[in-house]
Amino acid sequence: MQEKAQQQGAQQQPAQQKTTAAKSTETVRKVRGMVKAMYQGAVEAKAKGQPVAYCMVGSQYDEIVRTMGVFPIWTENYAGLCAAKRDAERFIMKAESEGYSNVICGYVRTGIGFDAMRREIGDTPPTSPDGGMVMPDLLLGSSFACDPRFKWYQALGHYMNVPSFSFDVVTPPVTTDLSEVTEYYVKYQHEQLKGLVSFLEGQTKKKLDTDRLWQAVKLGDETWRMWYEVDRLRRAIPGPMPSEDHYNAMVPGYYYCGTPEALAFYQELRDEVKARAENKVGVIPEEKYRLLFGGGLPPWHTMWMFNYFESLGAVFVIENAYRQYDPVEVPAHVKDPVEYIAWRSFLRMTQRYDKAKQRSGNPTVERLLEFINDYKIDGVVFHATRSCRATTIGQIHWKNLLQQYVDIPATQLISDIVDVRDYSEAQWKAQINAFVEAVDAHKSKKR
Amino acid sequence: MSTQLPVKSALDDIGTLYQERAKRARELSKQGKGVVGYLCCFVPVEFLTALDLVPYRIQGSVREPITMADSYLETIMCPYVRSCFDLALKGDYEFLSGLVVPHSCDTIQRIYDIWRVYREPKYHHFINVPHMMDPSSYEFFRKELELFGRSLEKFTGQKLTEQRLHHAIRLHNQNRALLRGLYELRKQDPPLVSGTEVTKMLIAGMGLPVEEFNDLITKVIREVKERRGGPTKKPARVLLFGSEVDDVAFVQLVEASGANVVMDDLCTGSRSFWEDVDATADPWGALATRYLRGIHCPRTCVPQGKDRHDDLEARFGYLKPYIHDFNVNGVIIYIIRFCDTYELDAPDVREYLQDQNIRSLYIEDDYSMTTIGQLRTRVQAFLEMIA
Ligand code: SF4
Ligand code: SF4
Numbered sequence: 068m069q070e071k072a073q074q075q076g077a078q079q080q081p082a083q084q085k086t087t088a089a090k091s092t093e094t095v096r097k098v099r100g101m102v103k104a105m106y107q108g109a110v111e112a113k114a115k116g117q118p119v120a121y122c123m124v125g126s127q128y129d130e131i132v133r134t135m136g137v138f139p140i141w142t143e144n145y146a147g148l149c150a151a152k153r154d155a156e157r158f159i160m161k162a163e164s165e166g167y168s169n170v171i172c173g174y175v176r177t178g179i180g181f182d183a184m185r186r187e188i189g190d191t192p193p194t195s196p197d198g199g200m201v202m203p204d205l206l207l208g209s210s211f212a213c214d215p216r217f218k219w220y221q222a223l224g225h226y227m228n229v230p231s232f233s234f235d236v237v238t239p240p241v242t243t244d245l246s247e248v249t250e251y252y253v254k255y256q257h258e259q260l261k262g263l264v265s266f267l268e269g270q271t272k273k274k275l276d277t278d279r280l281w282q283a284v285k286l287g288d289e290t291w292r293m294w295y296e297v298d299r300l301r302r303a304i305p306g307p308m309p310s311e312d313h314y315n316a317m318v319p320g321y322y323y324c325g326t327p328e329a330l331a332f333y334q335e336l337r338d339e340v341k342a343r344a345e346n347k348v349g350v351i352p353e354e355k356y357r358l359l360f361g362g363g364l365p366p367w368h369t370m371w372m373f374n375y376f377e378s379l380g381a382v383f384v385i386e387n388a389y390r391q392y393d394p395v396e397v398p399a400h401v402k403d404p405v406e407y408i409a410w411r412s413f414l415r416m417t418q419r420y421d422k423a424k425q426r427s428g429n430p431t432v433e434r435l436l437e438f439i440n441d442y443k444i445d446g447v448v449f450h451a452t453r454s455c456r457a458t459t460i461g462q463i464h465w466k467n468l469l470q471q472y473v474d475i476p477a478t479q480l481i482s483d484i485v486d487v488r489d490y491s492e493a494q495w496k497a498q499i500n501a502f503v504e505a506v507d508a509h510k511s512k513k514r
Numbered sequence: 515m516s517t518q519l520p521v522k523s524a525l526d527d528i529g530t531l532y533q534e535r536a537k538r539a540r541e542l543s544k545q546g547k548g549v550v551g552y553l554c555c556f557v558p559v560e561f562l563t564a565l566d567l568v569p570y571r572i573q574g575s576v577r578e579p580i581t582m583a584d585s586y587l588e589t590i591m592c593p594y595v596r597s598c599f600d601l602a603l604k605g606d607y608e609f610l611s612g613l614v615v616p617h618s619c620d621t622i623q624r625i626y627d628i629w630r631v632y633r634e635p636k637y638h639h640f641i642n643v644p645h646m647m648d649p650s651s652y653e654f655f656r657k658e659l660e661l662f663g664r665s666l667e668k669f670t671g672q673k674l675t676e677q678r679l680h681h682a683i684r685l686h687n688q689n690r691a692l693l694r695g696l697y698e699l700r701k702q703d704p705p706l707v708s709g710t711e712v713t714k715m716l717i718a719g720m721g722l723p724v725e726e727f728n729d730l731i732t733k734v735i736r737e738v739k740e741r742r743g744g745p746t747k748k749p750a751r752v753l754l755f756g757s758e759v760d761d762v763a764f765v766q767l768v769e770a771s772g773a774n775v776v777m778d779d780l781c782t783g784s785r786s787f788w789e790d791v792d793a794t795a796d797p798w799g800a801l802a803t804r805y806l807r808g809i810h811c812p813r814t815c816v817p818q819g820k821d822r823h824d825d826l827e828a829r830f831g832y833l834k835p836y837i838h839d840f841n842v843n844g845v846i847i848y849i850i851r852f853c854d855t856y857e858l859d860a861p862d863v864r865e866y867l868q869d870q871n872i873r874s875l876y877i878e879d880d881y882s883m884t885t886i887g888q889l890r891t892r893v894q895a896f897l898e899m900i901a
Contacts, residue, residue: 166861168878170590170852210645210815214620217645217815218858224818224825225862231818235651240626240640243661251657258650428631453590456854460591460624464631467586 090350090377091312092343094336098315101332102148105140105322106197112138118204118271121223123216126209127236127412128263130283130325131405135267135275140200141322142219146177150367150485152196158184159486167222172215173454173485179219182226205270207263208233213457232266234259238416241423241430249413256409264405280404283325288411292394293333294320298385300340302442305349306384307340310360311373317389355380356445356506359438361477362387362431362465363450363458364484372480372495379503385442387434388450388458392418431461432468439473446506447477452484476509478502524733525711531718531730532762536609539570539721543609548670551607551635553598553625555786555809556616556643558801561663563724564682565670570610571720571782573760574598576883586628592621592852593881594758599625602633612637612669614662619813619855637669645815647807656802663798679797685724690787692731697784699738700776701840704747707738709754709765709775716782717760745774749901751841753777753833755863755874756848757856763886764848764879771890772897777840779833785809812859823869829859830866837872844900845874846893850881873900 109119120132122139132139149155150173158180163169165183167176181200184192191199206229208217217233224231237255239248264275297316301308308316316336323329342348358376360383366372373383395414401407419430427433438444447469449462466477480498482490531538543549548567552559559569574597583600601607613635615626623640630638642658644651663674696715699706715734719727738744750773759765759780768775778784789808792800806814810832819825836842845867849856860876867874875896879885 166864166876168849168851168857168860170878171854171857175858208815214645214813214855215858218812218855221815221818222858222862224822225865228822233646233815235644235646235654237642237644237654239642242630242638242640247661248657251654255644255650255654258648258653259646262648262650429627451588451590456591456620456624456852459588460621461628463586463588464628468631 090309091315092308092336092339094332094339095308095312095315097332098318101318101323101328102144103197105144106200109138109140109201110198113201113204119201120205120207121200121203121220122207123209123211123219124321125211125236126207126216127211127408128207128209128260129321130280130287130408131260131264131267131275132207133325134280134283135264135271136273137205137267137271139322140203142178142200143174144318144322145181145196145200146174146485147367148196149177149181151370153368153487154194154196155368155485156487157192165225169486170454172213172219173452173483175215175219175222176454177485179222179226182223186226202227203229205229205267206231209236210234211236213455215457230266230270232263234263236412241420241428243420245417245420253406253409253413256412257406260405260409275405277404284404284407286327286330287325288394290320290324290329290333291392293330293337295394297333297337297340298390300337300344301385303344303347304357304443305347305351305354306357306382306442307343307348307350308336309350309373309377310365310383310386311370313386314365314370314389321389350382351377351380353380354382356382356503356510357443358383358506359435359442359444359447360386360388361435361447361449362462364388364452364455366450366452366480366482366490367484368487369482369490369492369495372499375496375499376503379499381446381503381506383448384444385438387431387438427468427472429465429468432465432472435465435469436472439469439475444475445510446502447475448502449477449479451479451481453481453489454483454486474509476502476505478505524730524737527730528711528715528718528734531722532714535573535718535721536570536606538726539568540609542568542723543611548611549609550612550614550637551610552614552616553595553622554616554618555781555811556618556805557614557641558659558662558805559724560679560682560686560791560797560801561659561666561674562614563685564674564678565666565672567612567666567670568723572598572602572607572610573717573720574758574881575601576761576763576881576886578604579882586632587625590852591624592619592850594760594850595621595625597881599629602629607633610635612639614639614641616641617643618811619853621852637665639665643814644806645813647814647817652802652806655806656798659798659802659805676797679801680793682724683791683793683797683800685728687790687793689719689724689728689731690790692728692735693787696731696735696738697777697840699735700774703751703774703841704745705774705776706744707734708745708769709752709778710762710769711738712775712778713759713762713765713783717762720782745769748772748774750774750897751776751843752897753779753836753840753842753845754783754848755779755833755845757781757850757853759783759848763883764889767886767890768846768893768897771894772901773844777836777842779810779836781811784836785811812855826862826866826869830863833863833866834870837870842872844896845872846896847874847876849876849878851878 161180162176206220208220319329319332392415397410562569582603791804
């Protein structure tokens with residue numbers, strides 16, 4: 068199962084030298100401004116009387132939320148931003164002092180801590196990154212990919228009296244015969260989305276404008292198609308855009324989806340990456356090893372690790388995190404945009420099922436095998452994120468399965484997405500050194 | 515437990531069955547019966563019983579260090595699930611001919627894809643349980659149950675008729691009624707049956723065909739009512755709230771520290787049997803309703819109430835009669851580490867209990883004998899406070 072998104076952009080902060088990538092694309096530099104604009108935009112929206120909602124990434128509702136005139140604040144993104152700025156600890160500690168376990172999702176602890184503090188002091192916690200998250204008018208949770216996606220907002224009931232709505236995003240198991248379940252899965256997804264629409268209609272006192280929703284959906288699809296093109300261009304040798312750029316470049320795709328800005332961003336990025344690929348502009352002067360970030364969320368607190376790999380000649384050329392789906396074809400008979408989104412969601416979730424059934428039995432492993440083959444990968448690195456069950460459980464299994472199909476070095480780094488309290492830089496460096504040596508030995512053997 | 519009963523009492527049987535919890539299922543499997551393992555309380559066991567399969571609730575062991583699972587499972591996940599899988603890797607579940615996994619929590623959902631690959635059960639099935647409780651969730655779940663039914667028909671070559679389902683529902687409702695009857699005996703002070711005895715009973719029963727379990731409960735109830743020398747009066751009457759408690763170690767610790775455990779809200783306890791399946795004309799619908807709405811688990815999202823009070827009432831109101839009817843004066847919230855849903859609910863449960871003037875102790879444990887032993891001082895301090 069893949070993940071949800073998160074953003075950054077904070078890596079470009081001059082104050083955060085250690086999290087700055089060596090060679091990023093020009094287009095990606097714009098992301099930092101886009102991130103700031105999200106939080107500032109929420110403040111302005113609120114001032115104008117536009118409803119602001121806390122949202123969870125990957126919930127498939129992006130275009131609906133925007134079309135309903137609701138301004139989204141992506142709370143996981145905010146937690147990642149705090150982590151990248153190394154300013155999450157005070158929020159985490161606050162959540163823990165409120166009785167939340169220290170192994171709960173780091174994003175959730177950051178978010179709950181932030182809202183607990185706001186409630187306590189009656190104002191935005193001082194010096195919060197990017198001015199903090201504005202007090203929301205709505206909380207929109209879902210069951211996509213993890214339980215904390217709705218439990219987080221349920222818990223916020225302790226700190227704010229705000230209408231909250233959560234809905235199911237369902238995925239069948241890979242073992243299912245899709246012909247037996249597609250109809251009722253899509254129907255349920257559709258019903259759940261309709262529930263969301265009527266909740267939003269009730270809250271905003273506005274009817275959903277289906278024409279506008281269609282426009283947003285088309286923009287959203289086009290944005291993702293363009294993003295997909297960018298990633299296909301990254302097959303070039305040397306790799307024209309590293310994973311650390313991806314973890315910025317995902318911001319428009321996940322947090323601006325359904326807007327013209329997002330599409331424009333990927334068009335520009337596509338042009339730049341294309342030019343870099345044609346001109347053989349790589350990330351470092353000599354790309355010795357091409358790596359795949361195999362899964363788990365990125366270590367937002369420690370993005371320098373990409374630089375460290377690069378100092379050893381290893382570049383992450385593609386990643387299996389904060390990216391979910393290739394473009395999908397919704398059946399032409401679907402004329403209602405909400406139903407379209409339901410179909411799109413189902414097709415996205417099941418897109419490598421047929422392939423998996425023919426080989427490894429596991430859609431994630433299929434994707435990793437595709438990456439290894441298409442991107443000429445020399446080694447795979449997973450990141451086990453201590454507090455995120457959803458993106459971590461299964462990594463060892465994928466690693467085991469991969470070895471049945473390809474002979475490739477793989478390793479698993481362990482830390483958290485946000486919490487740095489039990490992370491050791493020295494240990495990571497030692498593990499990275501050993502891994503890059505193994506990749507080198509393996510490559511030499513193949514030559 | 516001091517009883518003055520003849521050697522072959524039903525309570526003794528329970529003790530033995532608890533110690534060797536898979537013994538009977540193994541015997542049945544050897545005799546050619548299909549024994550199907552399942553996780554959590556979201557699997558409608560009626561389907562299995564209806565097709566003459568023995569439902570076997572898979573358990574872990576706090577007494578057995580997790581060793582083999584480390585090569586397959588990350589350490590940052592529920593140690594109970596890791597333990598179940600570790601036992602499977604060690605061959606403890608070879609007698610199972612099938613595996614049914616419901617989508618209860620993230621961890622359970624993910625173990626399905628791992629377990630079936632490394633253990634290759636003859637039959638396996640995943641039931642997608644909705645997290646929401648809308649009418650559309652019910653419709654979806656019903657379809658999922660129909661799919662489950664069809665997969666079992668294929669596996670057994672038998673038809674899952676309504677008649678068979680009705681019969682199985684009756685048997686399992688009888689089981690629920692008997693267990694509630696057993697729990698009735700905990701209402702008095704001192705309770706007639708200890709928390710430790712009840713835990714043994716429940717765990718032993720999870721591996722028995724329902725008819726055998728029903729016989730056993732009937733006998734135990736009779737014995738308990740007749741015996742002298744049951745639990746003694748203690749200053750604290752505790753409700754244990756949490757998830758999987760498949761060993762008596764912690765319950766014993768609490769009961770040895772000055773309390774009687776008189777009620778529980780556990781996946782291995784009342785949560786799995788408190789609510790009946792409606793004996794209506796439509797067994798599929800009744801099962802879908804009961805398994806979606808009748809299990810009070812934090813993994814299911816209760817729609818938001820109109821204000822905070824209302825919200826907590828909607829989520830935890832079912833605890834009120836437990837506290838009141840069983841005369842509970844303290845709650846121990848006993849959570850297995852890395853369990854997101856319970857950990858995220860815990861502060862809200864505590865808030866709700868505080869509103870009811872009930873004190874609570876929050877414990878997060880690692881599912882191992884070593885860590886359980888270390889909890890004694892905290893438990894004692896809490897019990898002294900509420901006594
Ligand atoms: S548990 Fe994982 S997937 Fe879920 S919100 Fe947290 S980081 Fe994201
Ligand atoms: S204890 Fe929690 S994490 Fe473990 S199986 Fe139960 S619900 Fe899932």
